[in-house]
Amino acid sequence: MxxxxxxxxxxxLTAATGPLARRRPSLNGLRLGLEVGSLFQFLPWGVHLESVRIEGMAAEWIRPQNAPVGRVLLYLHGGGYVLGSLNTHRSFIGELARRCGLQALAIDYRKAPDFPFPAALDDARLAYRWLLTQGYQPHDIIVAGDSAGGGLALALLIALRDNREPLPAAAIGLSPWTDLVLSTATIRRVAHEELQLLEALTIRGWGGHYANAVPLAHPLLSPVQADLHELPPLLLQVSDAEVLCDDVLSFAGKAQLAGVPVTLQTFEGLIHWWHLFWRLVPEARLALDKVAAFTHGIWAAQAEAARILGSTRPPKAAAPRLRARL
Structure with a gap:
């Protein structure tokens, strides 16, 4: 409950979406509304901000106090590939980073319809490669995202694997958008709920903006359509009341059949993007704690593997002693 x-x-939100649905605001109007709303968000206490540019792309280091410098959370914000920015997600990413005890790199990837597929994916790949040039090892990077950003994180893994590039330690999808097709069956399932139906019809249009002339079922647009073998451990969170729930469950099942370690965590009756309301909603704080436990588990597994590997290595030969001259 x-x-x-x-x-x-x-x-x-249900009361607020009624007027929005009747007025049909433009994308620029929606973007402006989100940016204005972000003015009332603040970084959590003890989290510091540093702006950076990655080959012209705006990005931010979000660093909790005492977070280790050798590990990083690469975060890709949500917004249907058409909305969202560093401003809209800064507070949330700061709290996620704080609970995980990790510094985060957030990027302002290009948005559709001005920059359709594969612009967002190219920007995510650029950020990941940039981290490698900064000295971070793939096993010290976790990629995460919410909604479209979660789908983008999964698409990034698939693109890196197909290009034979080193994969990050793990990926986290918070209600990830795994299928841009958004089937009619899904629309029917949520038709009784005004807020969900409006959301479903809206993001179906946004998916078309991002795909442009590319089929919506392309595996780098809809990761559920991809071959999912050899991906790193995944954490997927979703609410059973969300529009995207069926597709997330399908993706999780397919990934498990492909041999991917998948941690699937489902919540009851929550709206899409509930994570972003962590200051108000206790379920959001619980979800973030579960994300933190997952990241801690990744590092613990790496440490245990290193310990076992170290204990099975043959002992080094003793260095030869120099005979002293008489």
Whole structure:
């Protein structure tokens, strides 16, 4: 049963989406609204910000106090490939990084329709390669994202694998958008819920903006359509009430059949993007704690593997002693 705080949030958003649906605001209007809303968000206490540019692309280091410098969370924000920015997700990424005890690199990848596929994927790959040039090892990088950013994180893994590039230690998808096709069956399932139906019809259009002339079922647009073998460990979180739930479950099942270690965590009755309301909704804070536990588990598994590998190596031969001159 969702918390009272979540129910209050849902009622507010349902009331707010009615006028929006009737007015059909432009993408620029929606973007402006999100940017204005971000003015009321603040970084968590003890989290520091540093702006950086990666070959002209705006990005930010979001560093919790005492976070180790050798590991990084590469974060790709959501927004249907058409919305969202560093501003809209800064507070959330800061809290996620703080709970995980990791520094995060957030990027402002290019948005559709001005920059359709593969612009966002190219920017994500650019950021990952840039981290490698900065001295980070692939096993010290975790890629994460929410909604479209979660789908983009999964597409990044597939693109890196297909290009025989080193893969990161793991990936995290928070309600990831794994199938841009968004089947009619899914639309019917949520048709009784005004907020979900509006969301489904809206993001179906946004998917078309991003795909442009490329088929929506292309595996780098819809990762659920891809061959998923040899991917690193995945954490997927989704609510059973979300529009994207069926597709996330399908992706998780397919990844498990391909031999990918998948941690699937489902929540009950929560709206899409519930993670972003971590200050208000206790379920969001619980979800972030589960993400932190997953990242800690990745590092612990690496340490254990290194310990076992070290214990099985043959002992080094003793250095020859020099005979002293008499």
């Amino acid at each position: 969702p918390s009272p705080q979540h129910l209050l949030l849902k009622q507010f």
